[in-house]
Amino acid sequence: MTTAKTRQRLVIGNWKMNGSLAANEVLLKGIRDGVENTGAHNHCIIAVCPSFPYLAQVSQVLAGSSVSWGAQDVSWQESGAFTGEVSASMLNDFNCAWALVGHSERRALHGETSEQVALKAQAALAHNITPVVCVGETLQDREQEKTLAVIQAQLAPVLALGEQAVNKMVIAYEPVWAIGTGLTASPEQAQEVHAYIRAQLNAIGAGNVQVLYGGSVKAANAASLFAMADIDGALVGGAALVAEEFLNIATA
Numbered sequence: 001m002t003t004a005k006t007r008q009r010l011v012i013g014n015w016k017m018n019g020s021l022a023a024n025e026v027l028l029k030g031i032r033d034g035v036e037n038t039g040a041h042n043h044c045i046i047a048v049c050p051s052f053p054y055l056a057q058v059s060q061v062l063a064g065s066s067v068s069w070g071a072q073d074v075s076w077q078e079s080g081a082f083t084g085e086v087s088a089s090m091l092n093d094f095n096c097a098w099a100l101v102g103h104s105e106r107r108a109l110h111g112e113t114s115e116q117v118a119l120k121a122q123a124a125l126a127h128n129i130t131p132v133v134c135v136g137e138t139l140q141d142r143e144q145e146k147t148l149a150v151i152q153a154q155l156a157p158v159l160a161l162g163e164q165a166v167n168k169m170v171i172a173y174e175p176v177w178a179i180g181t182g183l184t185a186s187p188e189q190a191q192e193v194h195a196y197i198r199a200q201l202n203a204i205g206a207g208n209v210q211v212l213y214g215g216s217v218k219a220a221n222a223a224s225l226f227a228m229a230d231i232d233g234a235l236v237g238g239a240a241l242v243a244e245e246f247l248n249i250a251t252a
């Protein structure tokens, strides 16, 4: 049986549509230097996902550091007439290690389907970028006791990519009602869904995949979430915009 202790902790900051050259410089240096000073990288993989225009800046400031970086989205297309899209090969030019796919804000605001999310994950993998597949239920889903059914439906096209592909992914469980609201899922609520995701992964031979929790994670609640058996780290939004808070989550 796999335990949390066999999987390395992973904490990813999703900056969403925040930042500027000047603000990023301060934040990145704070994270980079803080990681080296605290040794946080010795027990946690740490990454940041800025908006696309700042990938060049991030790759320059973090070059040679223990902090990796990724994108908040990726196209499933290789190249061509897809205005506004960014391909996995372009992300490779900036040494992205990660690509978020299927974040609830993309699903809700841009109508992304779970099938499209799977295609995006596949495109990232084709360029050796680790997709971080986000899933999560709305408050209405939860109130109607549909949480696990929603998670299963969101995961299904991704799991259909097969054991080999899924073993190279990360899954992030982010209940929509907890994102940016200050309403964190309790460790027990999160663990229940993580255990379900773990069972789904186990069923295809991918039980060692890291499963992150996201939704109002802060330094104050990170340790209790990380203590749960199937929570392997966090996908952090608002708290990732403050270097000290983000580092305190990584070291919680």
Ligand SMILES: O=C[C@H](O)COP(=O)(O)O
Pocket (backbone or CB within 6 Å): 014, 103, 174, 178, 179, 180, 181, 182, 214, 215, 216, 217, 235, 236, 237, 238, 239
């Ligand atoms: O990707 C990150 C999540 O949407 C969580 O955002 P939050 O930490 O601001 O709630």
